[in-house]
Amino acid sequence: MMANSTTSSDAARLVTPTMLVLWLVLATVPLWITRIGLYPYLGIEILIWSLYALAFNLVLGTAGLPSFGHGAYFGIGAYAFGLCQFDIVANLWVCLAAAAVVAGIAGALVALFISHRRGIYYAFMTIAFGQIFWTLAIKSHSVTGGEDGLLKISRLPADFGLVSFDLTDNVAFYYFVLAVFAVGTAILWRLVHSPYGRVVAAIRQSEVRAAHLGYNVWLYKASVFTLSAALSGFSGGLFAMAQLAAFPDVMSLHQSGYVVMMTLVGGGLVSFWGPVIGVFLFLTARDVIGALTNAWMLYFGLLFMAIVLFRPEGIAGALSAAVQQHSINALRRRGTSAMRLLVGGGR
C-alpha cells in the first residue's frame, strides 16, 4: 500500500521533495496565520499531533495493528516531561528523552502482553491497558495532580551549548517544534522504508507467511509497538511544553479515539502523510467550525463516517487515486483494508 504511493527512488531517500516542500510551507505559517484569523498556537498543536499521529500510524498503518489506547503513551510522555523538570533536572533534552523512554517502557510492557494477538483481541487489549494507565494517572493525585493535572510545566530553553533559544514565545516555540517535526518525519520515513519497516509491512499482510520466511513475528510486533509508544511519548513531552501542563484527558479512551480518527480520515492506511492531513483537518475544523457551533464534533464525526463508508482509504488515498486515475474497482478492493484491520483478517 504505502510502497505504491511513493516511487522507489523516493523510498530510498532520506529527505524527499514532498518533505522539503511541506517543511518550507510550514516555515511560512507564522508569517500569515494571524492574518487569516488563526494563531501560531494552532500551528504548534498541529505539528505536535502530527508527529504523534505519524508515530501512532507505525502501529495502525504500517503494522496493521489496531491500537485504540495510544493516548496513554502520549499522556505518559507529557507527565514524564513535567516530572523530570521538577524532580530530576530542568534540561530540555534530558526531559524530552525521559518522555520518550518512560512511554517506551510503558509501551514495551504492554507489548509483552498483546503481541501474540491481532484484530479485535488486540484492539480490546490496547483499550484495556489504555484505561489502566488513564485511571492510574487520575488516581495518583500526589504524582500527577489527578484531574487537575500537573501544572506549571515550563518551556525549557533549547540549549545548544554556545547558543540557547528561549521558547516561551509561541512563534519561537513553533519553529522549535517545526525543527523537531522535520527531523522526526525524516527519521520515520526512513524507518518505514528500511528493511525493518518492510518486514513490519509484510507482517501486516500475512503473519503466517512472514513467520515461515524466518521472521520472528512477535519480536517485530512488540518492537514496533514500543517504538511507536516511545515516539508518542516524545510528542507528549512537546505537548506538555505547549500546554505548560499535563492533563489526564489526552489519555482517555475518547481522546485515544481522536488519533485513530485523524489517522483514518487522513488516509494513514495508504499514505505516509495521511496522518498529517487528518490532524490538520481535525484541528482546523475544531477551531474554525468550533467557533461557529459547539457541535463541531458532530460534523467531524459525520465526515469520519462518510470516509469509512465511501473512502476507507482516507483523503490521502482519494487524492493519490485521483492523481493516478486508478480504476474504481482497484479502490474498492483497497478500501476493504480498514474493515479487515478490525476483524483481524490477513492470514
Added chain:
Amino acid sequence: MSMIEAAGVHVRFGDRVVLESVDLAVGEGEFHGVMGPNGAGKTTFFNVLTGRVKPSRGSIRLGGEDVTGLSPHRIAAKGIARSFQIMTLFDEFSARDNVMMGLPAFRARGLDIARAAAGDRRLTDQATETLSGVGLADKGDIRAKDLSYGDRRALEIAVALAQAPRVLCLDEPTSGLGSDGVQRLAALVARLKGKLTIVAIEHDMEFLFSLADRISVIHWGQVVARGTPHELQQNEWVRRSNLGKFA
C-alpha cells in the same frame, strides 16, 4: 541419512485425533509425493514439519538435527520452506518484493532501521533471478494481487525458493490451475528435481506419478501405503480406493 525425517508424529485438536502416527523419511534430493483424501491430515502434517503445529508425540529431524517443536521462524531459518494450499502472499507488495522477503540476505538485515530497503542492487538482482526461474522475469514490478492466478501460484513457489531451502514443502501446488498451468508447473518442478529435497502434497495424480520418486498415502492419520509410483499402482489399497485409476 535422510534430509528430513518424521517419526511417530501424533496430532490432536481437542479430542479429535488428526494424525495417529506418521512416519516419513525423505532422502537428500528426493521428490516425495504425499496424497490422501480430503481432511486426511496432509496439511496438518506439513504444519508439523514447518513448526506451525506442535505434535503431542513424535519427532522431526532435519539433516539429523532434532527440530521438533521449534517455532516456524526458527525452522524456516534452518532451511525448511513451504508454499501454501490457500495462497499466502504479500498482496500489496510487488512480485519482486515478495521474493525479496524470502532471501536470507534480506532476512539477516530485518532489524536494520537505518538504511533504505530499496536500492540494494545485489538483493534486487537475486530476487529478479529467482523470478526468472519460475517464469515471472518480466512481472517483477506487478503487485502480487494484480497477478493472474497461475502467476500467483508460481510466485508462491518463487518466494519459497528465494529462501534457498534445504527442504521445499509444496502444499497442492497445482490446485486451481488449468492444464496449461499444471504443465508449466510440472516443467518447473522437473527442473528443480534432484537439486532440492521436495515434499509435495498433491491431488493431481498424473502430476505426482510422473514426477515423484516415491509417494506416501496418508489416511486415517497414518501412512497406509508407500512406494515408487510404479509400486503404488500395484498396491491393493490404492487400487481399491481408485486413487491409481488413471494409470
